[in-house]
Amino acid sequence: MTEPQKTPLYDLHVALGGKMVDFAGWLMPVNYALGVAGEHKQCREKAALFDVSHMGQVGLHGEDVAAKLETLCPSAFTTLPSGKSRYTFFTNPEGGIMDDLIVSAADDYMFAVVNASMREQDVAHLKTLDVEVIEIDRSLIAIQGPSAEAVVSAIVPEAAELKFMETGLFDLLGDECRISRLGYTGEDGYEISLPNERAVEITQKFLEHPDLEMAGLGARDSLRLEAGLCLYGNDIDNSTSPVEANLTWAMQKRRREEGGFPGAERIQRELADGPSRRLVGIKPEGRAPARRGVEVADKNGNVIGAISSGGFGPTYGGPVSMGYIAEMFAEPGTEVDLLIRGKAMPATIIKLPFVQQNYKR
Amino acid sequence: MTTYYSEEHEWLEVDGDTATLGITKHAAEALGEVVFVELKEAGDTFDKDDEIGVVESVKAASELYAPLAGEIAEANTSLEDNPGSVNEDPEGNAWFYKIKIADVSELESLMDEAAYKAFIA
Known part of the structure; x- marks a missing residue:
């Protein structure tokens, strides 16, 4: 076994009383003093900050990136406007799910966030495309909850204008950072990509807001479960199809009809006949x-x-x-x-x- | 009355051949918020290491194992309605069972408070 990795926020988690556990090869907080249930309610009622720096951030550059990505995923990207994000998944030739991810469109490239445990697999998979795959070594925090807009816009006022599944580059205390309005809790919220060397400072700045508390992986799991959101490896995996997993909504009409992605045969059959x-x-x-x-x-x-x-x-x-x-x-x-x-x-x-x-x- | 502790983080307040049994504060803190307790019933007998209940927290399910052999005299059914009391007062009101000890000599295998404190340190 290799030593678990630490995110740039590791020392801050420990200082804030985070109970650290090995998760997918990363030392992450399962909860802080507030406890799983308290952090969960904090997120539903006010706002919670999660360190999700263990997830993989990947830039996809080159010509026709969107069309090429469509050969791996059953979602529509060629029609995804710049500044919009979309939930999708890699399918395998049997129509199962290799991983789920969020893909965002920028003016001349695409940006993907993949699961921590699937980083290596996904990067290798993307590299089978004739595109430039750039792993982005930055931190990622999620600020989630009904107060998330107040918390984030206190520092980045323009972020209030983003709507669900919109993304953009914003000036965050002097650094240009990607801020996306999405998350994994069922609540309104943001994911913010930060330069590693400023991750602690910026996180602490957000935490000055009275409505915001840190939350760990325990609350992240109970929040997504209540919200009916799938966890890769539990609710979806290489054997489960997107139709079985009720993810048909993530396969836009053109893709469902035309196919052209791995496992289309099974997926189209299940769309027609039911799983x-x-x-x-x-x-x-x-x-x-x-x-x-x-x-x-x-x-x-x-x-x-x-x-x-x-x-x-x-x-x-x-x-x-x-x-x-x-x-x-x-x-x-x-x-x-x-x-x-x-x-x-x-x-x-x-x-x-x-x-x-x-x-x- | 003397209090004994098990390596499974239970406490036993012993009076003759009867005892009150619960989980320690240390165990309750490690479990996190308890959301479900399943208990055996009065009259059930058990051997040492038998499963005599289930405690589930927001994190995981844990079995409660008997630290010695005996019979359940009374189960604290209030825990089933108010599992959170296990976190609030684990070594007081949130006791699990009153038991009758089959063989008091089995107490010798348990720890006293000082030994338990060293055990969890």
Whole structure:
């Protein structure tokens, strides 16, 4: 094993009481003194700052970058205007998902943010294209929550004008920084790319705002789970198709119809005929959380699926789960059983999300 | 009354052959916010190292293992309705069980307070 890496904010996390854990080869805070539930609620009610510098930031340069990227992903990029971001994924030849990512269009290049655990794979995958792939060694922070606009615009007033899934370059205390209005919490918010040498100073400057507190990976996970957002490796992976994962919305009409991406055969077949299983929200009726791997059974005891992500939703106020269920049981309202520690615990299929998303459109 | 501690971070306040059992403050802090507690029922018997309950926090599920053999005299069912009390008062009101100890000599394998403090240091 190689030593886990540290982000430029590592010392600040420790100084602020962050409980550091090894996550995807990076030492990251799972929570601070406020605790997972407190940080979660802080984000839903005011604003929270997450260090996401472990994620990969990649610049894609060259001619026809957008068209070339379309050969790896089933989303539309040639029509993506400069200053807009789009959620997408790399598909494999079997129609599964290799990783999910956010791609943004700038005037003459594209910018991608990929998962920490998939950085090497994704960079190598992008390099199969005839484009220049530049790994950007910068820090990345996410400021999320209903107060995020107030927090960010206190330092960068123009950032208030961005709408959800818009991105741009802004003067941030003297450095030009990419600020994008998006996130992974279901709340309004921003992701801000910072020069490493100024990451601590700028983060501390944001933290001067009374509505902002640090939050760790624990809250990041419970927030995205309540918001019904997929975690790569849990809810989506090389075996799950975007149709099964309810990500059809991320494949724009032209791409769905024309194909021209890896695995198009399976994806188009599932679009036409429906998938055999589907990712759904699963609400345990009791208080026991149903975590990843718990089997889901019909009322006759037949196993019909499994939990892909589950835990406790602090804002929802109870256990929340997602999982893949045989299509005939995927209708919201269907009653199922969760096989937890040998006991059948009642649960109901629900329409995701558990907590309404709150984006600034 | 004497209080004993297990390596599984339980405390046992012993009075003769009966004891009150709970998890230590150290354990509660390490778990994080407790959101679910599952308990055995009065009358259930158990051997040392048997699973006698489940504590789930916002982070993970943890089993509670019996530090010695015995029988459950009373379960603190208030924990099922108010799991957060495990964080608020783990070594007081948020006890898990009153138990009857099968063999008090098993207490010798447990730690006293000083030894437990050294154990978690």
